[in-house]
Amino acid sequence: MIKIGMGQDLHRLVSGRRFLLGGVQLPAEKGEAGHSDGDALAHAVIDALLGAAALGDIGGIFPPSEPALKDADSMALLRSAFGMVKRAGWRLVNLDCVVCCESPKLLPFRDAIRASLSEALEVPAEMVFVKGKTAEGLGPVGEGRAVQALAVCLLERGDSPVMRKEAKHEAEIRN
Ligand code: MG
Numbered sequence: 001m002i003k004i005g006m007g008q009d010l011h012r013l014v015s016g017r018r019f020l021l022g023g024v025q026l027p028a029e030k031g032e033a034g035h036s037d038g039d040a041l042a043h044a045v046i047d048a049l050l051g052a053a054a055l056g057d058i059g060g061i062f063p064p065s066e067p068a069l070k071d072a073d074s075m076a077l078l079r080s081a082f083g084m085v086k087r088a089g090w091r092l093v094n095l096d097c098v099v100c101c102e103s104p105k106l107l108p109f110r111d112a113i114r115a116s117l118s119e120a121l122e123v124p125a126e127m128v129f130v131k132g133k134t135a136e137g138l139g140p141v142g143e144g145r146a147v148q149a150l151a152v153c154l155l156e157r158g159d160s161p162v163m164r165k166e167a168k169h170e171a172e173i174r175n
Helices: 040-052 074-087 107-121 161-174
Strands: 002-015 019-021 024-026 030-032 091-100 128-133 146-156
Touching: 002 040, 019 030, 019 040, 019 146, 024 107, 040 074, 040 091, 040 107, 040 146, 074 091, 074 107, 091 107, 107 128
Parallel strands: 091 128
Antiparallel strands: 002 030, 002 146, 019 024, 091 146
16 A cells, blocks of 8 residues: 655744754754744645654644644654654555755755765665745745645555556566
């Protein structure tokens, strides 16, 4: 079986906070507000994974009212959420993400972010992609007051159509 999941998150950008995306700190004047470390991309990925596996959502599993999660490392939360997904029998096929912010430009940091996410999710880096977009100066993202992250993932478990096709192909080669 294969299942798609999607996640979205938006955090305000404020002075005196780090700007973290997928566990990578980017140079920026402002950073993400949040109860945890504010890593909007990590949060979107967590929701994509949990959604695909129908295991809940980040707000329910890591509630912002929980004092222990104050300034929490969002990549640790991601590893914890992925652990739940794995225990349910799923493995990640691929992850695709979009980050919308006016600055800084994401491209110089893309490969570091991909490496960080792929390491946490136990897949090769080519199974993870991240694209940066601006909002053309429009809305809270365009005005530099927020960062938005979107993530889509594909999970696979058991005898998915992809695995059946691969098995059939293998059998054909052998015969
Ligand atoms: Mg969040």
